[in-house]
Amino acid sequence: MTISNSNSPIARREALQDRLEQLTRMVEIRAVEERIQKLFAEGHVRGSTHLANGQEAVSVGIARSIDPDDIVTCTYRGHGHALALGVTPAAVLGEICGRVIGCAGGLGGSMHLVEPSVGLLPTAAIIGAGLPIACGAAMAARARGNDRIAVSIFGDGSANIGAFHESLNFAAIRKLPVVFVCENNLYGEYTRIQLSTPVEDIAVRAGSYNMPSDIVDGQDSDKVAEAMAKAVARARRGEGPTLVEMKTYRYSGHSRSDPATYRPAGELDAWLKRDPIDILANRLVGENVLAEGGLDKLKADVRDAVEAATAEVLESPGPALDEIMSHVGAYSAGGDQRWNFWSK
Amino acid sequence: MTISNSNSPIARREALQDRLEQLTRMVEIRAVEERIQKLFAEGHVRGSTHLANGQEAVSVGIARSIDPDDIVTCTYRGHGHALALGVTPAAVLGEICGRVIGCAGGLGGSMHLVEPSVGLLPTAAIIGAGLPIACGAAMAARARGNDRIAVSIFGDGSANIGAFHESLNFAAIRKLPVVFVCENNLYGEYTRIQLSTPVEDIAVRAGSYNMPSDIVDGQDSDKVAEAMAKAVARARRGEGPTLVEMKTYRYSGHSRSDPATYRPAGELDAWLKRDPIDILANRLVGENVLAEGGLDKLKADVRDAVEAATAEVLESPGPALDEIMSHVGAYSAGGDQRWNFWSK
Amino acid sequence: MAKIWIRQAVLRALDDAMKDDPTVIMMGEDIAAAGGPFKVTEGLLAAHGPDRVIDTPISEMAFMGAAVGAAVCGMKPVVEMMFIEFIGVALDQLTTQAATMRYLSRGQLTAPLVVRASAGAGQGFGCQHSQMLDHWFRGTPGLKVAVTSNARTTYGLLRSAIEDPDPVVILEPRILYAEREEYEFDSSYRIPLGKAEIVRAGTDATIVTCGSMVRVALAAAESSKANIEVIDLLTLWPWDRKTVAESVGRTGRLVTLEEAPAGSGWGGDVVSHIAVEKFGSLKAPPHRITLPDAPVPYNGTLEARFLPSPAYVAEQVEALVSTNKSPAPWWRTAA
Amino acid sequence: MAKIWIRQAVLRALDDAMKDDPTVIMMGEDIAAAGGPFKVTEGLLAAHGPDRVIDTPISEMAFMGAAVGAAVCGMKPVVEMMFIEFIGVALDQLTTQAATMRYLSRGQLTAPLVVRASAGAGQGFGCQHSQMLDHWFRGTPGLKVAVTSNARTTYGLLRSAIEDPDPVVILEPRILYAEREEYEFDSSYRIPLGKAEIVRAGTDATIVTCGSMVRVALAAAESSKANIEVIDLLTLWPWDRKTVAESVGRTGRLVTLEEAPAGSGWGGDVVSHIAVEKFGSLKAPPHRITLPDAPVPYNGTLEARFLPSPAYVAEQVEALVSTNKSPAPWWRTAA
């Protein structure tokens, strides 16, 4: 369990090839989300924050299926994805608490996580914004003669916005190496998908673009990884984009203060019975990777690590006042500090 | 052939129930388009103008299938639709020549035709803009407890813009009484549909919204009317929207100065063999509505009428200078002169 | 007089407008069943039904455009943009379609819709959820823009906007929703669009401001040695040149307090107009207090510095009054 | 020196930039196979291939956003918005995503893209295809905006924009494309963003203008009794305060000539800045010559009246110089 303690996003990402680490990371995501909830109550978090507990298998299943070189765009509901991709708990928690230690130095907040070294572009707070950006990243990869791909992660509700349609069409006609991942957690904010979307499966929309699609059990990280591997391979072969729909569920409300009273009785309980952490843990016991009952120990260890990261965060200062003006344009930045995706 | 001489848009519209008038109107549209081309060469037309010759059957087929009370939104390629809906040749030509006699008094120009009395909202110069507006018109009709419907007409290229997707989804989830009509003339500007759109039939996109669709021979006005009647009836019954795709072709280039060299050899000729005017004329001969060879006489008569309308237009003055400031807001309008769609 | 949350003033204005006019309908994301992300539409669905209070898919272009179509056809749609930034995916429908409807029909058709949006900074929503963005709308021929500043102006402006025969944008500073204040509803109360209000009389300088900065200006005036007049501009377009010019005529000094960077703030237009109208008669150069030219920071300390505070405003105005010279903003010296 | 069409200056700038920098790519509707709706990209496809000169579907959000993604990942995308109004369906990607990329990554990532668009009135394209709309972008932290005015500035600004490490909007007055003028290409020629140019020296008044209005100002100056200095502002944000202030310091009078209604024109910011900087030393009130607050009319006579003509500008400036008072615009008296 030492792997999780690495502070290098790249090392954390590479570690995900390890079976146990896959489980550990899902447990870590859950623990971080729970800690954020608490930090919110303790007054350390401003604005809003969008937890993704229940959706950990999607995050880890994606992250283990793509290279650190590949580019990822995702939404404000991005804590889990960021952690899975390799961003450290301290960098995630730090950003959410507005500290220098945060991945955007406390300037961005919960909706704007970023880590170029593992391909994570700043997560966007505007619905649909990440999809065309992923298309552009894919264009760049192709122009560089490189087999990198781009992944864009968004929700079921986001499949009703114009950018979804334009992006899928654009990627299809240009055969771009993009994987569009729709996390269908059945709700967009407080609205159940049936009330906003006249089809049950977002995946059917791929037909409008002559694009292959897949519908995946998003609670099973192995199934997620399997579907991703297929779509990623297709993209790398230059055959174009795929729309992959992950059927999943968020245990919490939409954002911090939402008690999610709009959910029908019993729905949450049914999903809890298929908890992604339990599903993988049971399988790992079968695989002899995890000892019977080892999950509890794992959880405790991870919780300790997250607690330590939290302590580190709470000791970290906020950004200096002159950070306000330091990253507006090249003129304000004191020289070019840009990340070069192609230097590796 | 006296019907076409009526100057009332409503009377012109109602006349379309007559078989011969259906043909006459198509001939009129063709003649007006040709006259516009000439007016352009003569220096009477500013900016750009988008002819729809070859697509007359779509215009007339739609107009005869809906009531003057129904609302229509369409694009800058709207001369034919305006004439079919009832706008007079003088009002269309007048607008394109920027004269007071024009349907927007010369303030709008070729891309902005309008005639509230027959339900034509100002045609929009921005791709996709008319689709959500039609949804809103349909909402208004329903709110008024009325069985009016809305029709939105747009091109194949417009089916790639975000507003298309959002509007079809919105109309479907609200079961709005809208008919979405896609005039698939195989090109968006100078780009063949295969280069912008990975599916051959726009109609398949209805599947993304669980919406019925239809693919229609757009050169046959009776087929157009038949498909429209079905979709309109469904909308009036409160069962929701339909996407109707008209397979058609524009004989001219995209806009005034486009020689359309991007078209494969023989394509235009093949379409000319299925000219919508000829198709209907032949059928009307069979129906004993038109005498053998009567089409030539009809064309000559219509050309004379269009010439007369053109003369009237060219004698009409331009708008007065104070029109610049007279229609910006209620404060500038000298009282409320608004059209009440519900007074009828 | 009862204390209410300002969000209740929004709710009350919407509810009263729906009661008075059956053509008023509402559209937006989660405004109906959930009562609105900021709870400003709570209870409207129950009171007016799902045909009038409408939850939409996440499709700003569709529902913004549907509002245009419904407005043209005789309804009075009130659209909620949850955060004003979201109209960045649908601006065309408002500024290019709705605003030209009257013109393109020579006065026969209009689009009398209202776009209401929460706007502004101060709560840690980050740089994509914290702007005012009135510059996207201001000066668009055919479109009006107003900003609310408390319960009374919220009620008065919203009712006027809904009754206006042309399209209107109402920006509601989000930070005010959860403020409580004394306010007695009067359902006939209206604030005419285009009229500013002098909310504090003074003799040394006129602060022209709007939105949540009105509170800041008033607090600055309270604490300041200078005797400051404060104008709540209320409508940013078309704005009330007469009230501002008369006030500046009395005080001799104009200060704009804007929640926007200088490059896009409404103060440019105000200063440029008053500089002409009062040329030669001002005691000091007109002075603009704006945000720095930077995105809104998330961190609380930075965001608090980013926004003009009462102390900073008082300091700036006092410097202007005492020296008759424009004081520098903090961020030039800080960087 | 050879005579060229101004559209050729666009083409030459794009072609040279693509030759010099293999990361430069182009996207837009019909820019490749068809050579562009205004023929400003003719031949680029043949010269640089379909991977670099890209025809897009009618999907402004997709290709504007793709430009952001490609820019972040090391390309230099140049996007054509055929008419600037079309960005009304895609503004978010430019002002909310591209402009915050550097900030949200603390300087690690930027979106060095260029949006080129044809803009402005004068050719009868009607009110939805004839605006400048610089106010949608101006003052957005992280974004620059410039306007071309002839072949030389077109070349110089475009090259600089493509080399800029941050996002830039270049507005090209459409009416100029078909103008011919003498111009010698120098592929090393650049106009630094943020720098204005004095294009005519004078002593009585400074006209600050940009775009196609530069020609109007120069013609007005030629014909006027007043001795007029003309500044081509070139970059609207950030604009060159120094050059303007120095000029006005010499002439004592500031006139802005803007192709925009007063409520959204850039002149507000210019006047408000200069009114402060030159407080007490101006001979006359700053004066703005703008468009009326109305949509652009289609009819040619009306559109010609709608736009400031050289005669009108000369008349306005002469009135200002001779009376030291701001003359009224024609449309108040006309209506």
Ligand SMILES: Cc1ncc(C[n+]2csc(CCOP(=O)(O)OP(=O)(O)O)c2C)c(N)n1
């Ligand atoms: C353009 C835009 N419209 C609306 C919102 C507000 N909003 C934030 S999250 C959300 C729901 C998104 O639902 P979904 O796509 O299913 O993602 P989830 O939150 O379930 O992960 C909405 C409407 C936004 N951020 N941007």
Ligand SMILES: Cc1ncc(C[n+]2csc(CCOP(=O)(O)OP(=O)(O)O)c2C)c(N)n1
């Ligand atoms: C948002 C937007 N993007 C681009 C344009 C420019 N434009 C005008 S017509 C056109 C082609 C439209 O093609 P299609 O929808 O097939 O209609 P058609 O012209 O064939 O009738 C384009 C790209 C526009 N008017 N609006």
Ligand SMILES: [Mg+2]
């Ligand atoms: Mg969801």
Ligand SMILES: [Mg+2]
């Ligand atoms: Mg077409």
